[in-house]
Amino acid sequence: MTERVSGRRVRPATLRDVAARAQVHVSTASRALNDGAKRRLSPETIERVKRAAAELSYVPDLVATGLRSGRTMTVGVVTADLENPLNAPLIRGLSEGLERDGFVTLVSETVESAERCERILRHLVQRRVDAIVDLAARHGDAEMLRTIVGDSVPLVLGVRDVPASGLAAAVHDDYGGGRIAAEHLLELGHRRVAQLRGPTDVDPFVRRANGFATTILAAGGEDASAGEEAWKLTVGEGERLTRATLERGTPTAIFAPSDQMAIGAVRALTEAGLSCPEDVSVVGYNDVAIGEYLTPSLTTVRLPSLELGESAAVLAVELMEGEQPRRIELPAELVVRGSTARPAA
Numbered sequence: 134m135t136e137r138v139s140g141r142r143v144r145p146a147t148l149r150d151v152a153a154r155a156q157v158h159v160s161t162a163s164r165a166l167n168d169g170a171k172r173r174l175s176p177e178t179i180e181r182v183k184r185a186a187a188e189l190s191y192v193p194d195l196v197a198t199g200l201r202s203g204r205t206m207t208v209g210v211v212t213a214d215l216e217n218p219l220n221a222p223l224i225r226g227l228s229e230g231l232e233r234d235g236f237v238t239l240v241s242e243t244v245e246s247a248e249r250c251e252r253i254l255r256h257l258v259q260r261r262v263d264a265i266v267d268l269a270a271r272h273g274d275a276e277m278l279r280t281i282v283g284d285s286v287p288l289v290l291g292v293r294d295v296p297a298s299g300l301a302a303a304v305h306d307d308y309g310g311g312r313i314a315a316e317h318l319l320e321l322g323h324r325r326v327a328q329l330r331g332p333t334d335v336d337p338f339v340r341r342a343n344g345f346a347t348t349i350l351a352a353g354g355e356d357a358s359a360g361e362e363a364w365k366l367t368v369g370e371g372e373r374l375t376r377a378t379l380e381r382g383t384p385t386a387i388f389a390p391s392d393q394m395a396i397g398a399v400r401a402l403t404e405a406g407l408s409c410p411e412d413v414s415v416v417g418y419n420d421v422a423i424g425e426y427l428t429p430s431l432t433t434v435r436l437p438s439l440e441l442g443e444s445a446a447v448l449a450v451e452l453m454e455g456e457q458p459r460r461i462e463l464p465a466e467l468v469v470r471g472s473t474a475r476p477a478a
Contacts, residue, residue: 146189155185162186167235208449209257209286210240211250213269213293217366217393218421219438220268223292226442227266234450236263243269245365247277254281262286264449270295272334287452291445292438294336294460301451301458303444307337310434310465311344314388314416317432317467319352321475323386323414327357329374329398331366331390338390341418345388357384363394371397372404379405385413385476392417392424392433399427399472410474420468429471437463 152162157178165174165182185191208231212220228238239262243250250269257265264287267278275298282288290302318326328345331338346356359377363370371394375387379401387402389395395417399409409415409429417424417433424431444461452458 146186146191148191150189151182151186151191154189155182157182204263204453205261206236207260207262208236208238209253209260209262209265210238211243211253211257211265211267211269212240213243213245214365215240215242217391218423219292219391219419219436223268223438223442226439227291227446228442230443230446231449236450245269247271251277251281254278258282258286264289264453266291266445266449268292270336271332272296272336272339274298287449289445289448289452289458292337292436292441296336299458301448301460303441303448303461303463305337305436305441305463306465307340308344310418310436311341311346311388312348313465313467314418314434315345315348315352315354317469317473318386318388318414318416319349319354321386321414321473323384323476324354325357325382325384326354326386326388327359327378327384328388329371329378329390329394330358330360330362331394332364333362341390357382363390366391366393368393368397368400370394372401373397375401376405383407383413386416386473387413388416388418390418392419392421392431395424395431395433395472396427399429410472412477414473414476416473425470427472432470432473433468435466435468437466 148162149159152159155162162182165179166186210224210227224240231238241253243253258281265282266289268291270290270293275295278288288300290300292304294302294304326349328342330342333339349356359374359381361374361377363374371389375398387398389398395415398415402409402413407413417431420433420435424433440463
């Protein structure tokens with residue numbers, strides 16, 4: 134902070150001033166004030182330096198720090214849809230994980246636009262962020278990511294994988310999630326079931342659909358899906374695809390690749406004069422907070438979004454420290470509630 138004494142300006146406190154007051158070397162003061170570099174300092178030294186900084190109203194010069202260290206202490210986060218309730222805990226876990234190492238996140242939204250995604254990625258690279266976490270990837274993005282990001286910035290994929298890209302990725306066992314949703318319905322006695330398909334170029338929805346369909350067909354069941362895909366994972370799209378499914382006949386159960394679409398399915402069933410779960414059971418995916426409080430409460434596959442964000446943060450820090458990219462896949466878990474039951478006789 135710059136102070137005024139008798140009408141004249143006094144220069145702001147520098148890191149050297151803080152070190153002098155704390156009676157430590159300048160490099161020690163720097164590490165004590167850097168959350169990512171203070172591990173080898175004693176708590177007493179860190180506290181003494183921080184107290185000196187507070188007394189002098191010291192404000193770090195991030196530009197100068199970045200020039201010295203080669204880092205900006207920022208990580209770019211690219212997400213597809215901020216309205217999706219899955220993303221709030223995902224970004225929170227990511228941000229909290231990175232903050233433990235002194236990094237802050239810059240979050241941008243693509244609204245599922247390929248052009249906007251490319252523009253955001255170019256901007257983040259030009260801003261010299263220390264890493265990028267891409268939560269909006271689609272099949273076919275590998276070449277674009279190599280062209281724009283390449284080896285210039287460590288890149289982590291979160292939730293949405295890009296097959297055969299070789300990139301670090303923190304993902305969910307979506308195939309297993311589709312499988313356990315199908316196994317649950319089969320155990321209840323359902324044989325004619327349908328699924329509402331998500332975008333066919335987004336990896337989690339492809340794997341969920343494959344896991345579900347493969348399990349149903351292997352057990353001798355019938356996949357009565359309408360054959361259409363959702364443009365967005367919204368309640369409205371869930372309603373639209375459920376109406377299209379009912380036009381082909383009424384299944385005894387429906388699997389939706391997101392909880393929002395599952396809510397839309399229940400609404401469409403009600404509009405058609407059908408009851409959930411008495412006439413048609415419904416299973417969602419993600420386990421968003423509101424699902425437990427719906428009527429009926431929603432049976433769903435839990436996606437641990439907070440933990441996925443934390444895992445993506447771990448991978449980003451590893452890459453920034455020079456480690457090789459790796460993949461973290463978290464297991465799927467079924468949460469059984471009131472929207473599923475045995476089919477009517």
